[in-house]
Amino acid sequence: MAAVSGQSEQVIRARLRGLAGEPGALKQNMRRPLCRRCMAGKGIREPVYCYLPAHRTVCHRHRRWIGPLAHTLDNQLDLRDCPQVLRAARIHWRLANRYAELDLRAALGDARHMLIYWAHAEQREAAAILQAGLHAHVSAYPEVISIAATLLTARPQIEHADGSTLSASALLIVRIGERTTTHHNDDTPVEQWVQHHRLESLSDHRRQSDESPVSSTNARTRSAISRSRRIRISSVAEREESRRDQRRHGCS
Numbered sequence: 500m501a502a503v504s505g506q507s508e509q510v511i512r513a514r515l516r517g518l519a520g521e522p523g524a525l526k527q528n529m530r531r532p533l534c535r536r537c538m539a540g541k542g543i544r545e546p547v548y549c550y551l552p553a554h555r556t557v558c559h560r561h562r563r564w565i566g567p568l569a570h571t572l573d574n575q576l577d578l579r580d581c582p583q584v585l586r587a588a589r590i591h592w593r594l595a596n597r598y599a600e601l602d603l604r605a606a607l608g609d610a611r612h613m614l615i616y617w618a619h620a621e622q623r624e625a626a627a628i629l630q631a632g633l634h635a636h637v638s639a640y641p642e643v644i645s646i647a648a649t650l651l652t653a654r655p656q657i658e659h660a661d662g663s664t665l666s667a668s669a670l671l672i673v674r675i676g677e678r679t680t681t682h683h684n685d686d687t688p689v690e691q692w693v694q695h696h697r698l699e700s701l702s703d704h705r706r707q708s709d710e711s712p713v714s715s716t717n718a719r720t721r722s723a724i725s726r727s728r729r730i731r732i733s734s735v736a737e738r739e740e741s742r743r744d745q746r747r748h749g750c751s
């Protein structure tokens with residue numbers, strides 16, 4: 500089927516799972532209608548629902564939002580006055596082509612965690628990242644993508660750098676400031692991120708050096724899966740910690 504359709508096997512499997520109604524694949528944010536104007540150009544007036552990957556967020560031809568939370572045609576926001584969202588969507592697409600899905604997802608989660616932390620620390624309760632709904636999601640999107648891109652680019656340097664965690668996090672927070680044009684005084688979430696990735700890297704190297712050359716490929720695969728799992732677990736733990744902090748500071 501992959502050969503006939505010209506799609507990768509991975510794409511076919513994802514689509515078929517969705518069509519079969521398997522609960523694990525029925526992720527609400529993946530089921531979204533294709534761009535209303537693209538479909539109108541083909542003479543189709545009814546919404547065409549598809550299971551779209553997370554990084555397919557914008558129709559660049561018509562400059563409309565077709566990303567997460569755009570569950571109906573009316574949700575397809577007009578982005579003609581939002582060049583930063585269009586730019587972020589292009590970066591998101593490139594990141595999805597360059598990095599593993601789990602690494603990108605983890606970076607996006609870490610970026611959201613940092614933005615939520617800073618919004619609370621800087622008492623910006625109206626910040627888009629703290630709000631629910633489609634408009635807030637789209638407003639926060641450019642910053643989330645910028646930070647995720649910065650983290651993914653910095654990760655190899657952070658993991659192999661000899662300098663201190665403090666100097667690495669100071670450098671990283673400057674880069675984040677440059678890409679988001681927002682300066683943050685509190686570098687706690689960045690410092691935690693640097694520390695976490697250095698420990699991850701150290702533990703991966705130790706594990707790999709214990710493996711024989713014959714099984715090194717399997718070791719790398721297991722290591723990558725394990726690392727992604729640990730990042731997800733860590734993100735959950737950090738979110739819980741953040742919620743506890745919010746409660747301590749009286750935030751909802």
Ligand SMILES: [Zn+2]
Nearest residue numbers: 534537558561
């Ligand atoms: Zn379109």
